[in-house]
Amino acid sequence: MTNPISTHNLSKAFRRTEAVNALDLEVSEGSIYALIGPNGAGKTTTIKLLMNILRASAGYAEVLGVDSRRLSPREFARIGYVSENQEMPEWMTADYLLRYLRPFYPTWDDALADDLVRQFELPRDRKLRHLSRGMRMKAALASSLAYRPELVVLDEPFTGLDALVRDEFTKSLLERAEGTTILISSHDLAEIESFASHVGYIEEGRLRFTEEMGTLAGRFRQVEITFEAPPPLPADWPAAWMRPETSAAVLRFIDSRFDGERTAAEIQRLFPQARNVDFHAMTLREIFVALAMAGRHAKAA
Amino acid sequence: MRQAIHIFRKDVRHCWPYIAAVLALIAVNAGQASFCVTDPTKTPATVSYLLNPLMTLAWWLAIGAAIHGESLVGDRQFWTTRPYSWKSLLAAKSLFLAAFLGLPLFLSDCVILLASGFNPLTVMPGLLWRQCWFLAFIATAIVVAALTRRTGELVLVLVLSWAVVLVAWFVSATHYANPSPAHLVMPLWIGDTVPWLVCVAGLFLVVWQYASRRTFLIRVVAILLFGWTPVWAPWWMITRMQMTSSVTVPREYRYREDPKYRNVTVELAADPGSAGSVTVDRRTEGRIGIPVKFSGWPRDMMSCQLRSVAASSTVPKAYGRWATSVSYPEFSTTGAGGGREWISLSIGDLARQTLLWRTAGTVELEVSFELKLYRIQKSVDLQPGRGWTYVSGFGNVRMLKDAGGGHLIWRTALEPGEKEWNYSFGDARSKSFTEAGCTGSSNYQPLSPDSFPISPVYSYAGCVTVPAPVPHSLRFTARPLVATLVRSVKIPGFGLTGYPTDNH
Secondary structure, three states: OOOOEEEEEEEEEEOOEEEEEEEOOEEOOOOEEEEEOOOOOOHHHHHHHHOOOOOOOEEEEEEOOEEHHHOOHHHHOOEEEEEOOOEOOOOOEHHHHHHHHHHHOOOOOHHHHHHHHHHHOOOOOOEHHHOOHHHHHHHHHHHHHOOOOOEEEEEOOOOOOOHHHHHHHHHHHHHHOOOOEEEEEOOOHHHHHOOOOEEEEEEOOEEEEEEEHHHHHHHOEEEEEEOOOOOOOOOOOOOOEEEEEEEOOEEEEEEOOOOHHHHHHHHHHHOOOOOEEEEEEOOHHHHHHHHHHHHHHHHHO | OHHHHHHHHHHHHHOHHHHHHHHHHHHHHHHHHHHOOOOOOOOOHHHHHHHHHHHHHHHHHHHHHHHHOOOOOOOOEHHHHOOOOHHHHHHHHHHHHHHHHHHHHHHHHHHHHHHOOOOHHHHHHHHHHHHHHHHHHHHHHHHHHHOOOOHHHHHHHHHHHHHHHHHHHHHHHHHHOOOOOHHHOOOHHHHHHHHHHHHHHHHHHHHHHHHHOOHHHHHHHHHHHHOOHHHHHHHHHHHHHHHHHOOOOOHHHHOOOOHHHOOOEEEEOOOOOOOOOOEEEHHHOOEEEEEEEEEOOOOOOOEEEEEEEEEEEOOOOOOOOOOEOOOOOEEEOOOOOOEEEEEEEEOOOHHHHHHHHHHHOOEEEEEEEEEEEEOOOOOEEEOOOOOOEEEOOOEEEEEEEEOOEEEEEEEEEOOOOOOOEEEEEEEOOOOEEEOOOOOOOOOOOOOOOOOOOOOOEEEEEEEEEEEOOOOOOEEEEEEEEEEEEEEEEEEEEEOOOOOOOOOO
């Protein structure tokens, strides 16, 4: 069975800048895939390539089994797309927006649309231009969920929203899009961590890694080793141990390939004088920051 | 089609202020043209001057509002990731333009035609052709709307384009207009066809943009297509000016002469160099009289008018090369005969000319004549103060009465009347007809997509008024122009040395 989203060597260059560089991405059916990365990493460009808003310089993408360059109204009727910088028809009221879009979608569910409006507490008769940013995003989401899309693509949906609205937004998304494949790009890692099933880290247009959330959380650990006196860093420092820091008699680093027994044995080999070793689980945000910093240091070096 | 109608209904809801503005202006124009039948030369100028630009602006704004409802430029439009079919979208916008720009214009045309005494059904092909003309006229705005994001950008681009063309025209007109060297006059086929081809190509670009949204590439093609307008438009405008105002333009650019008038000749009616060949009248400040003889008139030609006489000599070139006659003598001839006429020609400052010609001695003088040939039509009776009367081959005429007497209004449907025309009228009851011909026209607008008249009728006012009391019935005879001929005679050995100039 083909994945709802797959890209093959997908590239996009703006003049000399490679925004997306030979990207190979697979989003499996039913997954909630979080595309994360620093600003300018190529997340939005990737999503625009997937939605055929931009044309790829090289490679191609398949969305719902169709080459993204040939996405037709039939496929778009099965896709819900919400973006933070999308220009909505602001002269429309929320109610008219939903009524206007309804005939475009054969699977439109009036009851679901009403539920979404109620749940989001959208003022039906107010024009979109008079709504707050959060309300506009909710209106966009409501108009993208009311036809039960098979694939939901969200580009930075939480930007500019307060914590309460984010919670409501996420809750509604998970409730209403159960079983739907979701691709979401966001900076709000704490929010994503709570519901993403897969995560892909993109940097400088390249996909650095992509894996299940559980696996990712399992393989990253912050390691803290206590000594009598601080030792020098060994010459054969493992490549998977990132960002070593020494303070007084404590050495800290992040192991990006954590395996309890193997890591403990490696520490024992390199630091036989270690008095105590602690392993701390990391949040997605901490992992993201570690990866971003490591990338920055590598670039500087 | 269902989706197209759905989008169309949304556009109607969104664009109603623009629709209202277009309909209001169309209604004002129709009302003015239909119910205010007055002498067009006495109609308040501000109304007609304002209506045309306002109407054009309203059309631009309506086009912009409709097309920018689903802007084709940029990567943030909500509709690009919705199940829109580009064909439906294009159909919706076409429907909008047809319903709120084309159809109101068509209805307004019908109303104006009816009010001017024409039956729209009899001129239906012309009315439909006028819709094509209108589409060509708004094609530029449609192309620009398809390649811009907002209506403000659209208006800015169009206004700037017009400004550039006007500046280019002004600069060109200052340098080349009067008279324009023959090699700078545009060949007619270019002026007649290329603007239309550009408009059609522009509409293809719109379809391409809807199908692919490759804005950058299509913008480049559009610039290549329309970018030379600042060169072409002034060139064409100058050519038009030359075509209508001067005999200096080579004949092939101006008239396609009917071969049946090939035998019409003009020759000097005296031996060159003889005493009677040329006379100089010092009292009228430098007019020369040239006796000429016309021959070879076609049998059906009833009236001839001589206009725009120009003379050139080999020297001096810097001064007084061109001179135009100050009078337009009219003469009639019948059958294949001809007649001897004295052509009066001003040579400007006689004293200066004399000095120059004295220096040069004698020169060969070439005098060009523009001959207007009119055919007399069947006369019709006009009842002053009543409705329109149809005059075959001429249009609808109407004699308006006012306190000072009466004057003639003339309207043609869809096509301008002959640029040069002539008529006469007299009192039908007393049978004492008075030939009172005059020439002149107004509202002349050439058929070209760079301009579009919002009225389907062309109005003209006769320059001859009937003094009060206006008779109950007047006999009107129209004389449509059938040919314009350019002929010339050469006068060798012409010089002013023999003429005294001490009193100038």
